[in-house]
Amino acid sequence: MMWSPPQPVRYFWLVYEITMQIPMGQVATYGQIAALIPPLPGEDPDAYRRLGPRWVGTALRNCHDKRVPWQRVINSQGKISLPAGSTAAETQRRLLEAEGVVFTASDRVDLKHYRWAGPDAEWLAANGLQ
């Protein structure tokens, strides 16, 4: 990868764990997931804020675990971030539509309607977050 978080393994693992919490038919943004992962003591909070969303994308790009519903993670504009027109992007859209997610005429998902509210406090506590 071109750049990586201070502790790639921990970061990637958390991205996968969090993504697996997203319910079918709902979506989350890269930034939304990044915001759930706090820097460890001594790590640069600023770097997490600036680069977190990128790291989430990198983590999902490198994910080979089929249990992870990577298709439910899209960008802050409600659009698919994979290269437009690519087979990968088409696959993501097809998977989401199969879950009931509707795309607008501008190939966008209405985040107001489909955005995941985030993990509940119980899950966060059980995973040492917040």
Add this chain to the structure above:
DNA sequence: CGTTTGACTACGC
């Protein structure tokens, strides 16, 4: 050694 490039965002018009 300068430029391009990524599964990102926020912001301006």
Add this chain to the structure above:
DNA sequence: CGCGTAGCCAAAC
């Protein structure tokens, strides 16, 4: 809503 811009940073060219 569509586009451009800036911030970002290390690897690949």
